[in-house]
Amino acid sequence: MAGPVELVTTDRTVGSTRLARLIREVSHLGGPEQAADPERRPAYRALAHSVRALILDGRIALRTRVPAERDLAAALGMSRTTVTAAYDLLREDGFLESRRGSGTWTMLPPGSGPNGYGGWLMPSEPGSTEVAVDLSCASFGLSAQLLGEALAESGPKLAALAGATGYYQAGLPELRELIAERYIERGLPTTPDQIVVTSGAQHANVLALSLLCGPGDRVVVESPTYPNSVEAMRRARLRPVPVPVGDDGVESAALIAQLRQAVPRVAYLIPDFHNPTGTLMSAARRAEAAEAARAAGTWLINDETVTDMALDVPAPLPFPASVSKAAAEQVLSVGSMSKSHWGGLRIGWIRASPRMATELAGHRVTMDMAGSVVDQLMAIALLRRGWGVVEERREALRRQRAALEAALAAELPEWSWRTPPGGLSLWVDIGEPTSSMLADRAAAFGVRLVGGPKFGVDPGTFEHRVRIPYTLPEDTLREAVRRLASAHRCEATLPPLPEENRWVA
Numbered sequence: 001m002a003g004p005v006e007l008v009t010t011d012r013t014v015g016s017t018r019l020a021r022l023i024r025e026v027s028h029l030g031g032p033e034q035a036a037d038p039e040r041r042p043a044y045r046a047l048a049h050s051v052r053a054l055i056l057d058g059r060i061a062l063r064t065r066v067p068a069e070r071d072l073a074a075a076l077g078m079s080r081t082t083v084t085a086a087y088d089l090l091r092e093d094g095f096l097e098s099r100r101g102s103g104t105w106t107m108l109p110p111g112s113g114p115n116g117y118g119g120w121l122m123p124s125e126p127g128s129t130e131v132a133v134d135l136s137c138a139s140f141g142l143s144a145q146l147l148g149e150a151l152a153e154s155g156p157k158l159a160a161l162a163g164a165t166g167y168y169q170a171g172l173p174e175l176r177e178l179i180a181e182r183y184i185e186r187g188l189p190t191t192p193d194q195i196v197v198t199s200g201a202q203h204a205n206v207l208a209l210s211l212l213c214g215p216g217d218r219v220v221v222e223s224p225t226y227p228n229s230v231e232a233m234r235r236a237r238l239r240p241v242p243v244p245v246g247d248d249g250v251e252s253a254a255l256i257a258q259l260r261q262a263v264p265r266v267a268y269l270i271p272d273f274h275n276p277t278g279t280l281m282s283a284a285r286r287a288e289a290a291e292a293a294r295a296a297g298t299w300l301i302n303d304e305t306v307t308d309m310a311l312d313v314p315a316p317l318p319f320p321a322s323v324s325k326a327a328a329e330q331v332l333s334v335g336s337m338s339k340s341h342w343g344g345l346r347i348g349w350i351r352a353s354p355r356m357a358t359e360l361a362g363h364r365v366t367m368d369m370a371g372s373v374v375d376q377l378m379a380i381a382l383l384r385r386g387w388g389v390v391e392e393r394r395e396a397l398r399r400q401r402a403a404l405e406a407a408l409a410a411e412l413p414e415w416s417w418r419t420p421p422g423g424l425s426l427w428v429d430i431g432e433p434t435s436s437m438l439a440d441r442a443a444a445f446g447v448r449l450v451g452g453p454k455f456g457v458d459p460g461t462f463e464h465r466v467r468i469p470y471t472l473p474e475d476t477l478r479e480a481v482r483r484l485a486s487a488h489r490c491e492a493t494l495p496p497l498p499e500e501n502r503w504v505a
Helices: 016-027 043-056 069-076 080-093 144-161 173-185 201-212 227-235 252-262 283-296 354-364 373-384 388-411 435-443 474-488
Strands: 096-099 103-106 195-198 218-223 239-246 266-269 299-303 331-336 348-351 425-429 465-469
Touching: 016 043, 016 069, 043 080, 069 080, 080 096, 144 373, 173 195, 173 348, 173 373, 195 201, 195 354, 201 227, 201 266, 201 299, 201 331, 201 348, 201 354, 218 227, 218 252, 227 239, 239 252, 252 283, 266 283, 283 299, 348 354, 388 425, 388 474, 435 465, 435 474
Parallel strands: 218 239, 218 266, 266 299, 299 331
Antiparallel strands: 096 103, 195 348, 331 348, 425 465
């Protein structure tokens, strides 16, 4: 059980104008002293509820200085007495702490952090019966036939390369050409010398961070975000600085403020069908983020792992094609075949300027020398077949997303979510800050689930959220939701899942 969050000195602040805007977004506050609150709570309680929701949802980071009561009251058009009462309630509940002469800061109450593993476990071994449905991993398998054909096609090329050393620091030339061609097809001129092939997207991120950053450097990250990237930063002794994600991508005002205040070496963003929210960053937000990073001298790592999973909108332009030429020079784009094809094929890449690509390839030698030639040859065979497998995957995802949403609406109507235009999962609001307990309880019902706090940069945020992938077969998703509903309502443990519906990663 997490203990109390220690209040520390920080340069995070949220101004009265921005906080008032955020409060209105989540509470729809009307005129002075009015709150469109379904429970018709007094105005000060509705205000406290809105601020609490902003803290739990990560839109106000922990250890952030909030404005004085007088300033927030003026921005909201409320009386100072109402705001003071709301602050007092938030302090009483453990969401604010004040120190004389230092101001008031956001925090979390003792015991509000994740309890136990929260569902974040490694997938079971093949053939394991430990869990019936694995909702912890948003990924796919690949047909044995397609995999076998790619392996057979790779054999002659592998034999031809066997006499060489096998070290290709930047990747096999043919694979780099194919990846560059894909960028050109998407509207971004790219040459093979701008591509460095890596052992997956996570390896690409670690490689870029280790080249650009040193211990103690700050890295701006969205919150929520992909948890393995944040863990890699912390293991490298980097300091993640969170910025919230809005309906059309990272919030520009918060990002610009952190770029100015924190002076980070890198900003790590997932603009295309963000993991876990599914948000697609708008063209305006991309331009604002890129220009702010350029002005701050900050490198942008653009993670486009799920770019190809566009379900309701056209595939987005590559990030560097959406910004100015000067800003694009400071953008590193990270891609992968893990979601478009298969996670067992450890193929990722970084697209950068030719000079930066050369530096990355040279730096790679200190980490793993070069990637697997066998994997790269299989990747070439799969990419030569075109993108038909990706379109089939998108069609399946549309059906599975619809099945998951229908099941949730029927079994758990009190839960809510926004239908993402692409990506692999729903970011579901379960209505109460109990997602870690739900994830623990779901295991007894044969479901592995990831609680929302695993995706937050600050501990304890997103306790009212769970990520539910729609990458499994439709019948399996329906059964998973039925079991989640029973776990949510603390019903008796369900019987084992029928073998034909069992899915184990």
